[in-house]
Amino acid sequence: MASHISRIDAQQEVLRTENDILKHRVSSQEDTIKGLKDENEQFKSHEFTFEQVKDSQHLLNYYTGFASTLMFMACFNFLKPAAEVMRTWKGSQTTSDTVERHGSKPGSKAKLSLLNQFFLVMVRLRLGLGEVDLAYRFCVSQSTVSRLTITWTNMMYYKFHQLPIWLSRRKIDKLMPPCFKLWYPTTRTVIDCTEFFINTPSLLSRQCGTWSAYKNHNTVKVLIGIAPHGHVNFVSDVYEGSISDKAITEQSGLLDLLQEGDSVMADKGFDIKDMLLAHKVRLNIPPFKRGDQQMTPDALMTTKKIAGVRIHVERKMQRIKCFRILAGEIDNSLFGSIQQLIFVCAMLTNFEGDLVA
Numbered sequence: 001m002a003s004h005i006s007r008i009d010a011q012q013e014v015l016r017t018e019n020d021i022l023k024h025r026v027s028s029q030e031d032t033i034k035g036l037k038d039e040n041e042q043f044k045s046h047e048f049t050f051e052q053v054k055d056s057q058h059l060l061n062y063y064t065g066f067a068s069t070l071m072f073m074a075c076f077n078f079l080k081p082a083a084e085v086m087r088t089w090k091g092s093q094t095t096s097d098t099v100e101r102h103g104s105k106p107g108s109k110a111k112l113s114l115l116n117q118f119f120l121v122m123v124r125l126r127l128g129l130g131e132v133d134l135a136y137r138f139c140v141s142q143s144t145v146s147r148l149t150i151t152w153t154n155m156m157y158y159k160f161h162q163l164p165i166w167l168s169r170r171k172i173d174k175l176m177p178p179c180f181k182l183w184y185p186t187t188r189t190v191i192d193c194t195e196f197f198i199n200t201p202s203l204l205s206r207q208c209g210t211w212s213a214y215k216n217h218n219t220v221k222v223l224i225g226i227a228p229h230g231h232v233n234f235v236s237d238v239y240e241g242s243i244s245d246k247a248i249t250e251q252s253g254l255l256d257l258l259q260e261g262d263s264v265m266a267d268k269g270f271d272i273k274d275m276l277l278a279h280k281v282r283l284n285i286p287p288f289k290r291g292d293q294q295m296t297p298d299a300l301m302t303t304k305k306i307a308g309v310r311i312h313v314e315r316k317m318q319r320i321k322c323f324r325i326l327a328g329e330i331d332n333s334l335f336g337s338i339q340q341l342i343f344v345c346a347m348l349t350n351f352e353g354d355l356v357a
Helices: 002-045 057-064 069-083 114-127 131-138 142-160 169-175 178-183 204-210 245-251 273-277 297-321 332-352
Strands: 187-197 217-226 232-235 263-265 282-284
Touching (some): 057 069, 057 114, 069 114, 069 142, 069 332, 114 131, 114 142, 142 332, 187 245, 204 217, 217 332, 245 273
16 A cells, blocks of 8 residues: 555656646746747837838938828829739749739738838839848848839839820820920920940840940830920830930830821930921921031020920939939849839829929
8 A cells, every 4th residue: 555655656746847847848938939029029110111101201202202192192092903903923924823812812911011012112113222121121021022023013014004194285285384385385295215224134146235335334225205394205115225216216106196296306316307207297406516617596596495495304314213223233133024114113203293384
C-alpha cells in the first residue's frame, strides 16, 4: 500500500512539474504575442495614407500634383467604377489565370483601400519614388507596389482615352485666350515633340532605332498637342527616338483630326507646311534666319508673337515632366507600360487648371 501511494505521489510531482513548464511556455507565448502586437501597432503608426495629406493643399500638391482635395477626389471618383472591377496585373502574361480581381476571393480584404491604392500610384508617378520606399511607407510588399502601379496605370490609360480631349472648333473658339484670339484665332492645337530617356536596349536594331542624336541618348519620342487654352488635346503613340518630327506628325493620326480653316502652331523644326496645306490647314512657325542676313522687322515681330504664345506649351511640357517617374531613364520594369505612363501623366496635367488666362 505504501509503495502504491509513493508511486502516486511521484506521478503527481511529475504532473506538477509538467504543468509549471506549460504555464511558463504559455506565459512566454503571451509575451511574444504582446510584443508582436506592439510591433504591429508601431508598424501601422508610420503607414502613409491619403488621410494624412488631404487637409493640406501644399502636401497634396507635392505628393500627387493635384491642386486640391476636390480635384483629387473628382479624378478618383471618375476612375472608381473601373477600379472596383479591374484585374490586378501579376506578370507579363495576360491570361485569366495570372490575374485576380480586386477582392475576388471570398472573405478577402485588400491591404489598401481603393482610395489609398490610387494615392500610392499618384505618389509613384509624381515623385518617382522607388518601390522599396513606397512599400515601407504604405506597409505593403514591394511586389504589391509594382502590381498596383502597372494595374492602375493601364486602367487610367483606358479611362482617360474615353475623355473627349480633342474639342470641337466651336469649343476651342469659346475657350480661346485673348493672346491667341488677337494674333492666331484659327489655332486648333500647338504641337511639339518631347523625348524620354530609356535604358540601352539589348537588341542592336532597337539601339539604333531609339538613338536620339539630339539628346545623345536612347529615347522614346511622343508628339503632344496643346489647345490654345492650355489643355493637352493630343498625345501620339510612343515612337523610337530617331524618328523625325515630320514623320511622327504624319504617322500619329493628328492630320485626320484637323479641319479645313484650322491652323497649327509649331517650332521651326517642323517641316510640315506642305502636309498641312494638303488638308487646307495653315502652319504658324517662327521665320527662319537665312545665313548671315538679319531678320526683317516683320519677321522679328512674327517671331516675338509666336514665342509669346508658345511659351505656354513649354510650361505644359514642364508640367508633364514634373511627374518624376518620367525623369531620368525610365525604369526597365515600367518599359512595357511606357505608352500608358506618358499618356496618363499628360492627361493628369489637365486636372491642374488652365495655363492661359
